[in-house]
Amino acid sequence: MRRGTNLPWVGDYNQAVVLDGVRRHPGTSRTELATATGLTLQTVSNIVRRLLDRGLVQEGVPEGVACGGPARVRSGGKPRTALSVRPGRALAVGVQFEREHVDAVLLDLSGQVLGTVREHLPDETGPATSVRPAVGHATDAVARLVGASGCADAVLGVGVAAPGPLDFSGPVLSSAINLPGWRGVPIADLLADATGLPVLVENDATAAAVGDLWSSPRVGRSFLYLHVGAGIGGGVVVRDEVLRGVSGNAGEVGHVVVDPHGPPCPCGATGCLEAVAAPVAVVRRYAERVGTPAARAAGLRLTEHTVLDDHDRLELLARGGDAVADAELARAAAAIARAVLGVVNVVDVSEVVLGGGGLRRTGERVREAVRRGLGVAMTRELHPVQVRFGEAGELAGALGAASAVLHEALSSTWVGVHAPAREIVISPVAPVH
Ligand SMILES: [Zn+2]
Incomplete structure (x- = not known):
């Protein structure tokens, strides 16, 4: 759980910390929240009161969802001091x-x-x-x-x-x-x-x-999220904080150069990871090597809107003995592994999370390449780096x-978000009793 601060001017931050604690640990108590956040019990109680008044939190552990209205609360077991987020409210x-x-x-x-x-x-x-x-x-x-x-x-x-x-x-x-x-x-x-x-x-x-941070009950996480869609992108989280960079665009792993002699990239550089290993690049290279008629005969449709399906098809072809498909997918996986190793060495994270539609069938191949590549990570003797798939797929x-x-x-101070186009207001509702 994140640590709070008892300074008076950061009330919103503390509220977000407390709400996040309740969200991640349904059934937690004010005392447990105070211990986990470092806030005083009085501060936690005041914030919980506000959250109860706003209808965002309730006493008891919820069952089911009820829009705006009272949620069904499990009776027995945990006493009413147990707190949980009120489902359906926000x-x-x-x-x-x-x-x-x-x-x-x-x-x-x-x-x-x-x-x-x-x-x-x-x-x-x-x-x-x-x-x-x-x-x-x-x-x-x-x-x-x-x-x-x-x-x-x-x-x-x-x-x-x-x-x-x-x-x-x-x-x-x-x-x-x-x-x-x-x-x-x-x-x-x-x-x-x-x-x-x-x-x-x-x-x-x-x-x-x-999303991966939000859906995980674990706290204090440091990870690189590698998103392989039609292109390749990355998100870096260090101790639960999203690394944003000066303009909010940190994490462009797809434009790390992995092959100086590789293909030109639309960004202007040569041999970027995306130009080498994105599904669209892999599919295009396969079609160039075997010829378009042969690629179509092998089941590829070769349109802009079938890139991910064609990419899936290549993995099936590779497993069926197509050496060209296997070589191109292996080249892409090796390039991804090379870029991930570089990023992990720079930001010192303990997890690499893989996700995106470009890994639907090639995921295991890529995971294995990344895992092997991290065998020479600089911190390998200090801590392991887990390589896994994101739970949200x-x-x-x-x-x-x-x-x-x-x-x-x-929370107006949460660092992971840019200002919305319009003000968001949560109107107060009657507390649930
Ligand atoms: Zn590029």
Whole structure:
């Protein structure tokens, strides 16, 4: 659990710390919270009183979800001093754009996923060409999700996981270098106007890291989240804090040079990890080596919107004895391992978390390469570095974006979030008794 401070001017931070403690440890008591956070029992009690008044926390351990109204509370067992987050009271939608689809999830403050929707993007509306039609599909996904939940009044806002880099200096603009259709698009404003909800935008890999942080009960974690979607991105977390950098774009692992003699990258450099190992690069190289007719005969469709499916297909071909597919996937996995080793040596983390649709079938191959590569990590004799898959899978970015909204709404000082497009307000409700 994070440590609080007893200075009077950081009340919001302490409130977020206490709320996070209750969220991660349902059934915890004020005394336990005081011990874990380093706050005085009086301070914790005051904050808990405020959280009870706002209806964000309740006494007892909840069962089930009730929008805004009283949750069913388990009787017996834990006494009424046990605290838990009130389910259904504060919700957020997370949206993640991929080349082929838009995912939306509805997340509850207690961490429950109340619903998911996937909208497939027709070829001509993909975010690579123009983001505006894709925003239309995202708006539909949000409306369906919120409508089906019956919890519209409890939805605080929409978090968007978007491909970076992002310009946070004004209305959030995307400057995604390898997705020309995204450049200069005010994503937050577009989606806020379309949905009528406050919107915040987060780099997709950072959002995935936030999602992994949010969904884990463990505290004090330090990890690199490697997101392999159509492209490759990274999010770095050190002791539960997201490393953001000067402009909020830290973690561009996809643009670490892994092969100086490799292919040119749209960013301007040569031999970036993304240019060598992203699914789109691997699929393209395979087609070049065997020829387009042979690639099609092998089951690849070779369109912009089937990149991840084609990438999955390559792994199946490799397992079936296709030496070219095997060699290209091995080259990509080795490149990923090389970049991860470099980042781990720089930031000294104890976990590498792998996620994204680009690892649906190649995940084990990549994990093994990364694990082997870390055999020469500088800190190998000091601590192990675990390599594992993110628990949220393909939805990590969407979940992270949703959890970022909840954090932003509940703490004005949480470091992992950029200012939302509009103010988020939680109105008080009658305490539950
Ligand atoms: Zn690059």
